Amino acid sequence: DRVLVRIKDLTVEKADQEVWVRGRIHTSRAKGKQCFLVLRQQQFNIQALVAVGQHASKQMVKFAANITKESIVDVEGVVRKAYQKVGGCTQQDVELHVQRIYVISSAEPRLPLQLDDAVRPEVEGEEDGRATVNQDTRLDNRIIDLRTSTSQAIFCLQSGICQLFRETLIRKGFVEIQTPKIISAASEGGANVFTVSYFKTSAYLAQSPQLYKQMCICADFDKVFCVGPVFRAEDSNTHRHLTEFVGLDIEMAFNYHYHEVVDEIADTLVQIFKGLQERFQTEIQTVGKQFPCEPFKFLEPTLRLEYREGVAMLREAGVEMGDEEDLSTPNEKLLGRLVKEKYDTDFYILDKYPLAVRPFYTMPDPANPKTSNSYDMFMRGEEILSGAQRIHDPQLLTERAKHHGIDLEKIKAYIDSFRFGAPPHAGGGIGLERVTMLFLGLHNVRQTSMFPRDPKRLTP
Numbered sequence: 001d002r003v004l005v006r007i008k009d010l011t012v013e014k015a016d017q018e019v020w021v022r023g024r025i026h027t028s029r030a031k032g033k034q035c036f037l038v039l040r041q042q043q044f045n046i047q048a049l050v051a052v053g054q055h056a057s058k059q060m061v062k063f064a065a066n067i068t069k070e071s072i073v074d075v076e077g078v079v080r081k082a083y084q085k086v087g088g089c090t091q092q093d094v095e096l097h098v099q100r101i102y103v104i105s106s107a108e109p110r111l112p113l114q115l116d117d118a119v120r121p122e123v124e125g126e127e128d129g130r131a132t133v134n135q136d137t138r139l140d141n142r143i144i145d146l147r148t149s150t151s152q153a154i155f156c157l158q159s160g161i162c163q164l165f166r167e168t169l170i171r172k173g174f175v176e177i178q179t180p181k182i183i184s185a186a187s188e189g190g191a192n193v194f195t196v197s198y199f200k201t202s203a204y205l206a207q208s209p210q211l212y213k214q215m216c217i218c219a220d221f222d223k224v225f226c227v228g229p230v231f232r233a234e235d236s237n238t239h240r241h242l243t244e245f246v247g248l249d250i251e252m253a254f255n256y257h258y259h260e261v262v263d264e265i266a267d268t269l270v271q272i273f274k275g276l277q278e279r280f281q282t283e284i285q286t287v288g289k290q291f292p293c294e295p296f297k298f299l300e301p302t303l304r305l306e307y308r309e310g311v312a313m314l315r316e317a318g319v320e321m322g323d324e325e326d327l328s329t330p331n332e333k334l335l336g337r338l339v340k341e342k343y344d345t346d347f348y349i350l351d352k353y354p355l356a357v358r359p360f361y362t363m364p365d366p367a368n369p370k371t372s373n374s375y376d377m378f379m380r381g382e383e384i385l386s387g388a389q390r391i392h393d394p395q396l397l398t399e400r401a402k403h404h405g406i407d408l409e410k411i412k413a414y415i416d417s418f419r420f421g422a423p424p425h426a427g428g429g430i431g432l433e434r435v436t437m438l439f440l441g442l443h444n445v446r447q448t449s450m451f452p453r454d455p456k457r458l459t460p
Helices: 058-065 122-128 135-140 149-171 210-218 259-279 281-290 307-316 329-343 394-403 408-416 432-440
Strands: 018-031 034-041 044-051 072-081 094-105 195-198 201-205 223-231 244-253 303-306 347-351 368-372 374-379 382-389 425-431
Touching (some): 018 058, 034 058, 044 058, 058 094, 149 223, 149 244, 149 259, 149 281, 149 432, 210 223, 210 244, 210 425, 244 432, 259 281, 259 347, 259 374, 259 382, 259 425, 259 432, 303 329, 307 329, 307 347, 329 374, 329 382, 374 425, 382 432, 394 408, 425 432
Parallel strands (some): 044 094, 303 347
Antiparallel strands (some): 018 034, 018 072, 034 044, 244 425, 347 374, 374 382
8 A cells, every 4th residue: 555655755745654665775873772764865865763663673673774875775664754854864854664674685885985975075074084085986986976966966957958958949940860970081170080990991980960960951951959979089188078978969040140040059058047947956956065156147138249359358357369369278267257247147158259260161250351150158167169150152161171271082071062052050069068067066077977988087
């Protein structure tokens, strides 16, 4: 007659009900004829009491006290209202009085890391001398680390980003596409690609779905998006670079001006931010307990500055840089702080980048030969999207490729895709892990990659 229930649903409304719960043993503490257990499911936990009486013998109390941490158990019992709030548990107003307990899967007694240490804010650990877990230990034992309430919250929220991305774009009339990840030539004409053996020849892992997104626009799909892995063979050991990440890619034909696309992408991100704040407050607060951060701020409509305006703000702050110089990472972050101070937003667009610092396929600005119809989008002073109007004229595309010294034979298929009539179009690619990291104010993209890949890590 007992009903299997989730720990997060155990509230005072269920007081005096008989229930069945499956969870992990987070902690256990024996005290005389009683044993206090904390049962955990994902980011939720509840105190369970095994006490000698009608339903429990001394042997049962001893048995419960000896179950190893992280073992999976089935517990049958009665939900009781707590006499006082239960500290350290998410379900603070009730506790579970255990009548039966079964071990479903026993964990080894020695764990590679303690979950309580793994969720402790680093500052607290430093102040009172308690242990915290470093990043390499976490990633070497990722299965255990992913069980923490913080990790559970991060990846539930990340799932929400994908869901909101799809919801918003489908509502806007976009079609989701799936693009090849094994390709015959470097998709962006560069050298930073992974080469793989492909029968009697070589192939490459796609750096971007861009060619295929654009081919779909040429095939009259009008508005497309895709969600999938992107591979970058860059030896970048920074807090925000991965060799494999999840790309949220958008491409769209426009009628009059590429800002139609810029506005559509910006609004999509705003809808994601709003959806996260509305649907995932529990997860945001859970992460904030370990990694305190100011709430993410954004404007509607999104702030759009021209590149020259950003450069002017940096110069006013004492930075020396040329009109056609690209933003360095420190200057990106500084500009983010300056924008936050002046406009009170963590999310903004920088438009009209110098043509010299953008890829060969970027459309030049018809009003100024030194600038381009390209843009980047930033969260908390870090780039999360790079995009542009693409050159859809094969002759101009050929000229720009030659100007960049690119072997035309290697990008022949790309140029040929525009020879049969192509509408003006633009797009961009968003890094899912970066969006998650910056929305939550985390300090390393490896925290938001479930099984991160970087130049030094290929396992687990």
